[in-house]
Amino acid sequence: MTFDEIYDLVREDMKKVEEGLYRNFQSDVPLIPTITSYLNDAGGKRLRPMFLVLSSKISGYSDGNRHILNSCIVELIHAATLLHDDVVDEAFIRRGNPSANRKWGNEASVLVGDFLFSKSFLLLASEDDSKINKSVSAASKEVAEGEVLGLATKGNFDISEDEYMDIIYKKTASLISVSCRIGAIIGNASQEKEKALADFGLKAGIAFQLVDDILDYTGNPEKFGKTIGLDFQKKKMTLPLINLFQKAPAKEKKKIQELVRSNDNLSCRLKTLVGMMKHYDSINYALDKARNYVTEAKKEIVAFDESPSLTAILSLADYVVSRDI
Amino acid sequence: MTFDEIYDLVREDMKKVEEGLYRNFQSDVPLIPTITSYLNDAGGKRLRPMFLVLSSKISGYSDGNRHILNSCIVELIHAATLLHDDVVDEAFIRRGNPSANRKWGNEASVLVGDFLFSKSFLLLASEDDSKINKSVSAASKEVAEGEVLGLATKGNFDISEDEYMDIIYKKTASLISVSCRIGAIIGNASQEKEKALADFGLKAGIAFQLVDDILDYTGNPEKFGKTIGLDFQKKKMTLPLINLFQKAPAKEKKKIQELVRSNDNLSCRLKTLVGMMKHYDSINYALDKARNYVTEAKKEIVAFDESPSLTAILSLADYVVSRDI
Numbered sequence: 189m190t191f192d193e194i195y196d197l198v199r200e201d202m203k204k205v206e207e208g209l210y211r212n213f214q215s216d217v218p219l220i221p222t223i224t225s226y227l228n229d230a231g232g233k234r235l236r237p238m239f240l241v242l243s244s245k246i247s248g249y250s251d252g253n254r255h256i257l258n259s260c261i262v263e264l265i266h267a268a269t270l271l272h273d274d275v276v277d278e279a280f281i282r283r284g285n286p287s288a289n290r291k292w293g294n295e296a297s298v299l300v301g302d303f304l305f306s307k308s309f310l311l312l313a314s315e316d317d318s319k320i321n322k323s324v325s326a327a328s329k330e331v332a333e334g335e336v337l338g339l340a341t342k343g344n345f346d347i348s349e350d351e352y353m354d355i356i357y358k359k360t361a362s363l364i365s366v367s368c369r370i371g372a373i374i375g376n377a378s379q380e381k382e383k384a385l386a387d388f389g390l391k392a393g394i395a396f397q398l399v400d401d402i403l404d405y406t407g408n409p410e411k412f413g414k415t416i417g418l419d420f421q422k423k424k425m426t427l428p429l430i431n432l433f434q435k436a437p438a439k440e441k442k443k444i445q446e447l448v449r450s451n452d453n454l455s456c457r458l459k460t461l462v463g464m465m466k467h468y469d470s471i472n473y474a475l476d477k478a479r480n481y482v483t484e485a486k487k488e489i490v491a492f493d494e495s496p497s498l499t500a501i502l503s504l505a506d507y508v509v510s511r512d513i
Numbered sequence: 514m515t516f517d518e519i520y521d522l523v524r525e526d527m528k529k530v531e532e533g534l535y536r537n538f539q540s541d542v543p544l545i546p547t548i549t550s551y552l553n554d555a556g557g558k559r560l561r562p563m564f565l566v567l568s569s570k571i572s573g574y575s576d577g578n579r580h581i582l583n584s585c586i587v588e589l590i591h592a593a594t595l596l597h598d599d600v601v602d603e604a605f606i607r608r609g610n611p612s613a614n615r616k617w618g619n620e621a622s623v624l625v626g627d628f629l630f631s632k633s634f635l636l637l638a639s640e641d642d643s644k645i646n647k648s649v650s651a652a653s654k655e656v657a658e659g660e661v662l663g664l665a666t667k668g669n670f671d672i673s674e675d676e677y678m679d680i681i682y683k684k685t686a687s688l689i690s691v692s693c694r695i696g697a698i699i700g701n702a703s704q705e706k707e708k709a710l711a712d713f714g715l716k717a718g719i720a721f722q723l724v725d726d727i728l729d730y731t732g733n734p735e736k737f738g739k740t741i742g743l744d745f746q747k748k749k750m751t752l753p754l755i756n757l758f759q760k761a762p763a764k765e766k767k768k769i770q771e772l773v774r775s776n777d778n779l780s781c782r783l784k785t786l787v788g789m790m791k792h793y794d795s796i797n798y799a800l801d802k803a804r805n806y807v808t809e810a811k812k813e814i815v816a817f818d819e820s821p822s823l824t825a826i827l828s829l830a831d832y833v834v835s836r837d838i
Contacts, residue, residue, distance in 0.1 A: 215658055216658075217658045219661050219664070272624065294600070295600070296661070296664060298623055299660045299661045299664060302630070302656075305630055307654055309650040310650040310651060310653075312646075313647040314647070316643050321638040326635060328630075328631040329631035331631070332624060332625075332627040333540055333542045333545070335624045336542050336544050336545055336624045337542045340543060340544040
């Protein structure tokens with residue numbers, strides 16, 4: 189199934205998620221809806237809600253709106269982290285448009301991010317499910333830890349592949365994993381199936397971030413919706429760079445460090461670095477790793493009954509590595 | 514009772530709160546304990562935990578550690594907002610020391626703030642009390658709204674006293690109110706007493722922020738632990754300034770706006786402005802308002818039985834307006 193075909197299957201649910209998000213983006217405080225509606229208009233694929241909704245469906249959830257409410261919970265946390273990320277990265281482009289911090293300043297992005305976090309926890313309190321509450325709070329803590337870890341390892345060529353994997357597990361995969369877990373919880377899936385879906389989400393989430401990090405070097409800016417080379421510019425140690433540095437002989441290691449640390453023309457430096465990554469097969473190395481994670485992710489949910497929703501969630505896992513590559 | 518006498522009464526509890534905070538400040542991610550222990554070493558009066566602990570005691574709570582856990586919940590939210598506030602205000606001094614953003618950069622302050630928020634909600638999930646959960650999330654949302662409102666009204670001389678009161682109600686009083694409410698909830702107080710304690714906290718919280726805003730103009734930097742004149746420098750519209758602007762004749766209104774908007778020597782401008790505030794009695798106006806709120810706050814809890822804890826919490830309300838004035 190293509191992404192559009194997957195989306196068609198959950199179109200009605202996603203429409204309700206959009207309505208729910210819109211409601212939660214409101215506030216009597218004027219600056220808040222200005223920024224949140226700007227964020228909302230810029231769109232986003234709503235991957236976490238799609239994972240959650242499809243997980244709930246393959247777990248047998250059919251009545252009620254808990255899948256909508258919980259989708260809003262995870263997407264609000266995601267939206268909050270995007271606002272804070274852009275402040276941390278001094279990003280100027282998000283989803284093809286000027287980022288919120290560029291338009292309204294870092295202060296507004298920090299505080300509106302806090303508002304979205306709080307709204308998410310307010311919804312979580314209204315949902316009032318102890319298990320979901322604990323899972324989401326734990327994931328939210330991991331996201332923050334992953335972000336700090338990413339910040340602390342900027343420009344550090346001593347970082348190992350394992351440390352990098354730990355960062356992306358925390359900052360990205362944990363929230364996708366909890367989205368899938370919630371689907372299982374509201375669908376009253378067995379403990380085994382809940383764990384299977386959480387592991388599926390974790391592995392698909394790792395693959396997603398691996399690909400995101402590859403696209404920062406090789407992506408088409410218009411399709412990717414972010415500034416290309418931003419990780420490189422911010423000296424973020426992602427797998428293509430870590431792998432290149434490991435493989436390169438001593439003399440080239442020095443050149444790589446210079447390319448990353450220099451203030452010369454960014455696109456020239458980026459082009460040279462991507463050339464080296466291709467030469468040392470580091471892009472393919474990262475891509476193979478992402479593909480393996482998707483393969484392993486899909487194995488986790490073999491025990492679920494066949495259904496259009498199962499086909500769709502498996503295809504969604506494929507999509508995270510096939511997009512724009 | 515003096516502040517030290519109040520503190521003595523809850524010393525054992527506060528020691529446990531400090532231990533709880535210390536545990537929650539930890540993380541495997543190295544930068545996190547570095548920043549949180551720096552924050553912790555700088556201290557802080559732990560007013561919110563003191564309000565919570567004393568509220569629980571006058572509500573009859575005596576066994577268990579829920580007052581400690583919940584004190585950590587509110588104080589972690591407070592610590593998170595302090596970190597984010599300092600980023601927003603570009604503050605360089607906090608509690609007499611260089612602020613965390615000054616030492617480790619805005620990025621780290623934003624992300625470690627997010628970590629503390631998440632830890633608070635993780636504790637809240639472990640506490641697993643639906644009513645507390647809803648109250649804290651709602652307060653946290655109000656804090657964020659109050660902060661955004663404060664940001665959006667910077668330098669706006671059209672702001673009314675009511676709008677200012679709404680900001681301080683949201684950004685400061687709501688969390689102090691919820692601290693007192695939690696004390697009532699864990700002490701199994703009646704609905705009436707719970708509301709009375711929440712209203713007590715709200716009014717004491719408003720008084721606290723009024724005094725904080727006065728001290729930004731008149732405080733002793735060493736005692737206050739913050740940079741004096743920071744609100745003024747950041748063009749924050751607080752009551753002394755709003756009141757002065759309302760009372761001043763047209764010609765002086767223009768001068769006030771110039772003083773706030775100018776980039777000339779800060780301490781000279783501040784001195785001139787404070788002189789005008791004294792002339793128009795705007796400092797006393799704000800101080801009287803704070804004192805009235807404390808008087809009204811104390812009336813809210815007349816129905817509670819006399820006890821050393823009741824005397825202490827009433828004295829704590831007095832303290833918020835008597836400190837360093």
